[in-house]
Amino acid sequence: MIRYALKCAEGHSFESWFQSASAYDKLAAAGMVTCAVCGSTSVEKAIMAPRVRPARSAVSSVGDAPTEAPSATTTTPAQTPTPVSAAAAIPAQAPATPSLSAPNSDLERAVSELRKQVEANSDYVGGNFAEEARAMHLGDAPERAIHGEAKPEEARALLEEGVPVMPLPFLPSRKTN
Template identity: 65%
Template sequence: MIQYALKCADGHSFDSWFQSAAAYDKLAKAGMVSCAVCGSSTVEKAIMTPRVRPARSATSGIGDAGQGTAPTAPPVPDTPAKPAGPLSAPASAAEQAVADMRRKVEENSDYVGKNFVNEARAMHLGDSPERSIYGEAKLDDAKALIEEGVPVMPLPFMPNRKTN
């Protein structure tokens, strides 16, 4: 596996893992690598910081009298790292906007799960009191709701129970 720092034509930066360098090249050439923020397929490798392991100063038992040391790498100058926030914190303004939307939806709506299609249809027909709901629907069922005139829209996040 290899991790690349990538950048789209709009300047969004993100990382992605690939099976190999050749796998990245093949996917990029086919237009199958897209920006994690905006979805653009105009993506290229960005400059990456190499991962440098700290030098090991181990004593080697090989030599004339069992003396000698293994060569060590020159010291790497300390570079101040940006303080990293928790991985659960949004990394961009787009992620923050989605997180804010999720919070508002969860605070102001009822989660009806896989019963979303039936609940939405019942409210539309007047069989159930109107309220804000969110849940899960198969694509064909969501399309059927739209064709029936039921006002629905997809959300850019999965319910909490679906996340790791």
């Protein structure tokens, strides 16, 4: 697993884990890496500090641990890492990047509040949004507040038919990281 610091075209910074560097490249090329804040697919790797493990002698409480790190180019059976507890391996300091669970700016707070209002006052219809909206417009289904997903072509067709629709500035909850 590899963790990347990412940044979208709108300037939102976030982190995400990938199976490998090539897995990130494949997902990014397919447009499947999206901003956790705005949903933009224009996402690039951002500069991030490397995560360096402390020397084994600094982590281990055993007195016979080596005092210098082994060479990165050679590996011998004597250089196997000393097991340490998970608590000792995790740094005690807070992460340098902001948490994605809490909005950081006024815009993010407003989008978060809008999401709460939309989810509380409308029904999620998923990929059936175009069919549901069209049926309500034609009178085949009772009118109600709905939100869901539609392909750009479906949304365009709804607008051409006079069905009032608008995009929301967030992804459905199931599609967020």
